[in-house]
Amino acid sequence: MKKILAVLxxxxxxxxxxxxxxxxxxxxxQKDFVRGFKNVIGGWMEVPITIQEYHQGAGRPVIRHISGxxxxxxxxVVRTGSGMWDFIAAFIPDHQQGMPxxxxxxx
Numbered sequence: 001m002k003k004i005l006a007v008l009x010x011x012x013x014x015x016x017x018x019x020x021x022x023x024x025x026x027x028x029x030q031k032d033f034v035r036g037f038k039n040v041i042g043g044w045m046e047v048p049i050t051i052q053e054y055h056q057g058a059g060r061p062v063i064r065h066i067s068g069x070x071x072x073x074x075x076x077v078v079r080t081g082s083g084m085w086d087f088i089a090a091f092i093p094d095h096q097q098g099m100p101x102x103x104x105x106x107x
Contacts, residue, residue, distance in 0.1 A: 051065055
């Protein structure tokens with residue numbers, strides 16, 4: 001009987017503490033989904049943005065544009081992967097920081 005009461009007390013305590021953390025978790029989860037959605041949808045935009053950044057540099061134009069396109073493709077993979085990870089990490093409590101991508105989103 002004492003074990004049942006102890007288990008019930010622990011369950012009641014856990015049930016009363018959980019809603020206190022649910023609001024923060026829900027906010028983080030929503031932020032994660034939005035960031036993930038933006039990064040998955042906007043990942044392809046890395047290519048023209050990076051080509052434009054390389055275009056403004058010094059050196060031969062053809063080499064700059066090819067380098068910009070390759071770097072843009074790499075950054076597209078990183079940003080899209082970061083977005084997919086955000087979708088997965090949204091369900092893991094206390095892991096809503098995502099992968100470090102700079103800037104956090106493109107739009």
